[in-house]
Structure formats: C-alpha cells, structure tokens
Amino acid sequence: MDETDRKILAAIQADASVSIAEMADAIGLSHTPFWRRLKKLEADGVIRKRVAILDPEKLGLAITVFANIRLRQHDEETLEAFERQVAEYPEVIECYSMSGETDYVVRAVVRSIDEYERLLKRKLLHLPGVIAINSHFALKCIKLTTQLPV
Amino acid sequence: MDETDRKILAAIQADASVSIAEMADAIGLSHTPFWRRLKKLEADGVIRKRVAILDPEKLGLAITVFANIRLRQHDEETLEAFERQVAEYPEVIECYSMSGETDYVVRAVVRSIDEYERLLKRKLLHLPGVIAINSHFALKCIKLTTQLPV
DNA sequence: TATGAAACGCCATCCCC
DNA sequence: GGGGATGGCGTTTCATA
Numbered sequence: 366m367d368e369t370d371r372k373i374l375a376a377i378q379a380d381a382s383v384s385i386a387e388m389a390d391a392i393g394l395s396h397t398p399f400w401r402r403l404k405k406l407e408a409d410g411v412i413r414k415r416v417a418i419l420d421p422e423k424l425g426l427a428i429t430v431f432a433n434i435r436l437r438q439h440d441e442e443t444l445e446a447f448e449r450q451v452a453e454y455p456e457v458i459e460c461y462s463m464s465g466e467t468d469y470v471v472r473a474v475v476r477s478i479d480e481y482e483r484l485l486k487r488k489l490l491h492l493p494g495v496i497a498i499n500s501h502f503a504l505k506c507i508k509l510t511t512q513l514p515v
Numbered sequence: 516m517d518e519t520d521r522k523i524l525a526a527i528q529a530d531a532s533v534s535i536a537e538m539a540d541a542i543g544l545s546h547t548p549f550w551r552r553l554k555k556l557e558a559d560g561v562i563r564k565r566v567a568i569l570d571p572e573k574l575g576l577a578i579t580v581f582a583n584i585r586l587r588q589h590d591e592e593t594l595e596a597f598e599r600q601v602a603e604y605p606e607v608i609e610c611y612s613m614s615g616e617t618d619y620v621v622r623a624v625v626r627s628i629d630e631y632e633r634l635l636k637r638k639l640l641h642l643p644g645v646i647a648i649n650s651h652f653a654l655k656c657i658k659l660t661t662q663l664p665v
Numbered sequence: 666t667a668t669g670a671a672a673c674g675c676c677a678t679c680c681c682c
Numbered sequence: 683g684g685g686g687a688t689g690g691c692g693t694t695t696c697a698t699a
Contacts, residue, residue: 374567374569374574378566378567378568378569380564380565381531381565381566382564382565384677385676385677385678386677394683394684395683395684396676396677396684396685397678397679398684400677401683411569411573411574412568412569412570413569413570414531414532414568415530415531415532415565416527416529416530416531416566416662417524417527417531417563417564417565418562419528419562419563419663420560420562423561424524424561426663426664429611448657451657451658452657455662456664458658458660458661458662458663459656459658460656460657460659461579461654461655461657462653462654462657463581463652463653463654464651464652464654465651467651469657470651470653501614501615501617502615503611503612504612505612506609506610507598507601507610507611507612507619508602508607508608508609508610509610510608510609511566511661512566512608513571513608514605514606514624534690534691535691535692536691536692544668545668545670546691547667547669548667548668548669550694551667554693
C-alpha cells in the first residue's frame with residue numbers, strides 16, 4: 366500500500382458519493398488504474414464497506430452517554446456472554462474492554478434521559494456479571510468522525 | 516418521517532453499496548418513490564453523507580485510547596480554543612465535553628504506544644487550558660458501528 | 666399527492682494497448 | 683498506468699389513481 370493508495374483511502378472515507386472519474390483525476394490518476402486499486406483495497410478488506418452516515422439529532426437521538434461498567438467475575442463464559450449480549454443492543458454504538466478499574470466502556474445514544482434509565486436499569490445492569498455501572502453524559506459533541514488517519 | 520423512511524435509513528446506513536432497485540424491493544417499494552424519499556432524506560440532512568469504512572487493523576492503527584481531560588480554566592475563549600484545536604488532530608476520532616469531573620473525553624487511534632505518548636505529550640497536554648489527562652487503553656473492541664437506532 | 670412504468674444519460678466495469 | 687467500448691443503474695419524465 367503506497368502513497369497513491371493512501372490518497373484513494375483518504376478520499377473515499379471522506380466522501381464516497383463522488384464518481385470514480387472525479388476522484389481519479391483529483392489525485393492525478395486516470396480512471397482505470399484508480400478503479401483497479403480501489404477493487405484491490407476492497408478485496409484486501411482495507412475498505413470494509415460503504416455506508417450512509419445519519420444525523421443523530423435529526424433522528425431525535427439527542428443524548429450520548431458513556432457507561433463505565435465493572436463486572437463481579439471475569440471468567441471466560443461471563444465475559445463472552447456479556448460481550449455477545451451488549452453488542453446486540455442497538456443503542457450501544459461502541460463498546461470496548463478496558464485496562465484499569467473499568468472493565469468495559471460503552472457509548473450509547475438515546476432519545477431522552479428516560480430512555481437511558483430504561484436502557485441502564487432493564488438492560489445494561491442485567492448483563493452477565495455486571496456489578497456496577499457509572500454513567501457520564503456528553504454535554505456536547507466536539508468531534509465524531511469515521512475518518513481514520515491514513 | 517414514517518416507518519418506510521426508517522426502513523430506508525436502516526438499509527442505507529447498514530450498506531450503501533447495494534443498488535436503489537435492490538433496496539427498494541427489499542422494503543417492498545418501487546424504485547421511484549424509494550428514490551424520491553431518499554433524496555428528501557438527503558435534502559433534509561437526515562442522511563449526512565456517504566463514506567467508506569476502513570479497517571483500522573489493516574491500516575496498522577492497532578490501539579484505541581480514551582483520554583479523560585481536565586481543564587484548569589473554563590472561560591469561553593479557553594474552551595473554544597481547546598475544542599477547535601483538538602478537532603484538528605487526525606488521531607482524534609471522537610471528542611465530547613462531559614458532565615462530571617472530566618471536562619472532555621477523547622477517543623484516539625494510534626499505531627503504537629509510542630505514537631500515543633507523542634500525541635499525549637506533544638499535542639494533547641499542550642492544548643489550551645489542559646491541566647490533567649487520564650489515559651485508558653482499550654484491550655479489545657467489542658462493538659463499533661455507525662448504525663444508529665432508527 | 667404518492668405511486669408505477671418507461672426512456673435517457675452517465676458511470677462503473679471490462680476489454681486491449 | 684492509460685484509452686475506449688459497453689451494459690447497467692441512477693435519474694428524470696410521463697402516466698395513473
């Protein structure tokens with residue numbers, strides 16, 4: 366993967382709606398080699414998929430919450446069950462297992478505080494092994510992108 | 516925005532590479548009304564843009580870090596300067612101002628611990644008003660999606 | 666006012682150089 | 683890496699209820 370590939374990736378992760386011909390001569394390449402590189406990057410899995418990015422506000426999803434989750438037990442089965450189930454909640458946009466005191470951090474988006482309370486009390490707190498959850502609300506989104514540094 | 520629009524949004528935020536005709540009859544609609552609704556959702560800004568999602572691993576971006584940032588002062592200018600500058604770092608994928616003790620939480624992706632150390636010491640710690648940063652490393656990504664609950 | 670059918674024109678794709 | 687041909691699809695217009 367050379368410099369030209371990186372330019373292609375940068376372009377297509379910024380805006381995938383422009384035509385191949387346009388992108389190609391934006392980076393100074395004719396459309397055929399551009400297309401060939403693109404297909405290779407897709408085949409190699411560097412480009413995972415094409416998606417539409419929606420506006421959370423316009424969908425009424427005004428609230429972003431970070432939930433720091435601690436488990437009571439850390440055996441294989443509990444972790445596996447927790448991870449499988451937490452990933453299924455559509456409100457959960459991100460989840461990572463973490464170093465430090467917190468076992469997992471979850472980012473969820475919800476329409477209201479009420480909805481988060483339900484997510485917390487009825488779903489997250491009942492996940493396998495959960496002993497404590499610490500919730501932090503985002504006041505404002507400064508940056509949220511899908512563009513990786515290539 | 517009715518149930519049909521939600522189906523369109525769900526489909527296109529899951530996979531924007533399939534043709535309009537295919538999506539249309541997947542949700543039981545002929546392609547013209549589907550297309551009109553799509554254009555309206557774009558015009559209304561519900562659909563913000565189309566992008567390609569890249570694989571961080573394949574790009575060598577193996578490490579995800581959450582940085583909890585505290586500022587020493589909270590006057591308008593400091594906040595504004597901090598927010599403007601933090602958003603410019605390509606390693607910073609997300610940043611939110613938060614309730615609670617932490618002023619800002621940042622999610623960054625880097626190639627190595629070394630690279631994070633440089634990001635922290637040379638960039639983040641020098642941002643306007645910063646007094647303390649607490650870094651937490653992700654051990655594993657359980658879920659990371661762009662799909663919002665529609 | 667929302668949907669279905671049909672024609673147009675562009676662009677992704679594949680050929681060869 | 684580049685140029686050219688083609689087939690399919692997004693786009694637009696017309697017709698319908």
